[in-house]
Amino acid sequence: MTTDLPTEFARIAQYFRPLAGPGALALGDDAAVFTPPPGRDLVIAADAMVAGVHFLPNDAPDLVARKLLRTNLSDLAAMGAAPLGYLLTVSVPRATDESWFAGFSAGLAADQAEFGLHLLGGDTTSTPGPISLSLTILGTVAPGTALRRNGAKPGDDVWVSGTIGDGALGLLAAKGELPDRNGYLSDRYRLPRPRLALGLALIGIAHAAMDVSDGLVQDLSHICRASGLAAEIHAATIPLSPAARAADRLELCLTGGDDYELLFAAPPTTAEAILAASRATGIAVTRIGTFRAGPAHVTTIGMDGNALSLGSGGWSHL
Amino acid sequence: MTTDLPTEFARIAQYFRPLAGPGALALGDDAAVFTPPPGRDLVIAADAMVAGVHFLPNDAPDLVARKLLRTNLSDLAAMGAAPLGYLLTVSVPRATDESWFAGFSAGLAADQAEFGLHLLGGDTTSTPGPISLSLTILGTVAPGTALRRNGAKPGDDVWVSGTIGDGALGLLAAKGELPDRNGYLSDRYRLPRPRLALGLALIGIAHAAMDVSDGLVQDLSHICRASGLAAEIHAATIPLSPAARAADRLELCLTGGDDYELLFAAPPTTAEAILAASRATGIAVTRIGTFRAGPAHVTTIGMDGNALSLGSGGWSHL
Numbered sequence: 001m002t003t004d005l006p007t008e009f010a011r012i013a014q015y016f017r018p019l020a021g022p023g024a025l026a027l028g029d030d031a032a033v034f035t036p037p038p039g040r041d042l043v044i045a046a047d048a049m050v051a052g053v054h055f056l057p058n059d060a061p062d063l064v065a066r067k068l069l070r071t072n073l074s075d076l077a078a079m080g081a082a083p084l085g086y087l088l089t090v091s092v093p094r095a096t097d098e099s100w101f102a103g104f105s106a107g108l109a110a111d112q113a114e115f116g117l118h119l120l121g122g123d124t125t126s127t128p129g130p131i132s133l134s135l136t137i138l139g140t141v142a143p144g145t146a147l148r149r150n151g152a153k154p155g156d157d158v159w160v161s162g163t164i165g166d167g168a169l170g171l172l173a174a175k176g177e178l179p180d181r182n183g184y185l186s187d188r189y190r191l192p193r194p195r196l197a198l199g200l201a202l203i204g205i206a207h208a209a210m211d212v213s214d215g216l217v218q219d220l221s222h223i224c225r226a227s228g229l230a231a232e233i234h235a236a237t238i239p240l241s242p243a244a245r246a247a248d249r250l251e252l253c254l255t256g257g258d259d260y261e262l263l264f265a266a267p268p269t270t271a272e273a274i275l276a277a278s279r280a281t282g283i284a285v286t287r288i289g290t291f292r293a294g295p296a297h298v299t300t301i302g303m304d305g306n307a308l309s310l311g312s313g314g315w316s317h318l
Numbered sequence: 319m320t321t322d323l324p325t326e327f328a329r330i331a332q333y334f335r336p337l338a339g340p341g342a343l344a345l346g347d348d349a350a351v352f353t354p355p356p357g358r359d360l361v362i363a364a365d366a367m368v369a370g371v372h373f374l375p376n377d378a379p380d381l382v383a384r385k386l387l388r389t390n391l392s393d394l395a396a397m398g399a400a401p402l403g404y405l406l407t408v409s410v411p412r413a414t415d416e417s418w419f420a421g422f423s424a425g426l427a428a429d430q431a432e433f434g435l436h437l438l439g440g441d442t443t444s445t446p447g448p449i450s451l452s453l454t455i456l457g458t459v460a461p462g463t464a465l466r467r468n469g470a471k472p473g474d475d476v477w478v479s480g481t482i483g484d485g486a487l488g489l490l491a492a493k494g495e496l497p498d499r500n501g502y503l504s505d506r507y508r509l510p511r512p513r514l515a516l517g518l519a520l521i522g523i524a525h526a527a528m529d530v531s532d533g534l535v536q537d538l539s540h541i542c543r544a545s546g547l548a549a550e551i552h553a554a555t556i557p558l559s560p561a562a563r564a565a566d567r568l569e570l571c572l573t574g575g576d577d578y579e580l581l582f583a584a585p586p587t588t589a590e591a592i593l594a595a596s597r598a599t600g601i602a603v604t605r606i607g608t609f610r611a612g613p614a615h616v617t618t619i620g621m622d623g624n625a626l627s628l629g630s631g632g633w634s635h636l
Binding site: 025028029030031032033034035036041042043044045046047048049050052053054074075076078079081087088089090091120121122123125126127128129130132134136137138139141143146148149150210211222226 | 343346347348349350351352353354359360361362363364365366367368370371372392393394396397399405406407408409438439440441443444445446447448450452454455456457459461464466467468528529540544
């Protein structure tokens, strides 16, 4: 047989093998093999992204790659886990050119360096449809310390990191449906900032945590259901960026997706520790409400002191 | 907000939560958390499957699910690993009905029971394109014992399990392009048999192994490249099913994909141990050739004693 490898193997060799880390066996075997770090629990999650659903078909491939990796890193952040490695499946139309793969792998390389993890394995394949990506992320956490959604207690404060709503507004901006003078909003949509350092710092402090991916109110309702509690948040306290304030789209900010901030529950006695963690990590945190006993339910108090009726509970990808 | 969950969450609860195992946290958190089995290395691999590329758009959803799980289990088998768990991403058109999810999850449930593993996590999403699936599989192996592709030695025999070519012929049969009186061939295409017990039994015996997914000759060339050896196989010794013999499509059998049999290298002194492993596991094995020193290259000797010139080196999904 010829020594010319089919496209699939050549692409793996050219674009993905340089990303492979220890255990990946240079992507040359059927699977990766590694010894798990002793004395640590493993944390593992998988997310899919489809062109036209989770990113715009003409988004730059390096940003698509980084968003894919970062949305998964955000899941690790929500558990208080440290990154270890990832696996990737990439299904692309046959006409996808080399520059797409070059950009995509360059984006991965940049974020591997920034977040300290490596590619462990995966698969590339063709598709007659839009680009379809999936990523499985592996991390570690000290045994028994992972942040969960089900640990909130009555009287806990509701906290959120960063600013809320930029992701949803950024999607509109990226589509040209909202002014975005300096590109701040569309950048926030295209390039999430996983709050790994904050998640790690919240271990032993926060009672519950998750990341805001489907909209603040809907995601808070997940913590409420998992913890068997109600929550009340105050729209006036929701941290908004200057661009979001200017956009004046409060309901979208409360219900839109793609923020990838941390949402967490912690007792008022830990407020000083949380603010110290915020200073240490350089990640802003804001107290936006309270958990209380009662059926799982999120009440959002509007600027006028009355409960808001939100038309959409959040974003579902189905 | 309303307590009616969006479709995505309702489907996870109805179809996927019952499949969740220990560590999956009932699919209710951002990630799964588990303590890796002490004293074992972890083995991890990911594969994607797209409707129209890896399965037929009208294939029954339970068989699609089982094929997805089994092709990944076959990667574990090739490493000599035992299954531990898996994560799943499912991207489907919005019009996909409940019966598809019911069938898909029933297929997973059946194979979870057969192979002894559980769902750890994943993601469901919509797509404007064909159904796109990915699965990441986790397994374990005793440290340092995983079967690799790079360990073949000059003089090793080339062995293969089961029969070769049924997958490629089965695709033709499933498309109605080849007679398939009792459905044997299309069943072999739609439902791979991962050779987990044989892979496990080959630890300490085989020098190298992989699974045949992209065609016997191409996959053997991977072992050759990884091990820095040439190999010669004899067409007359390739194990063919009665249906494959009747089809009389030798070249397709040698180069077609989707067999999911084990291809391995072992010294002649271990032949008795390999036959004993075959008897113990009920999985047939056949010696089909020899590795020798020389540039990485596969020579296939035809029925007439002359080297075959194969038009296609195997199947690439790109």
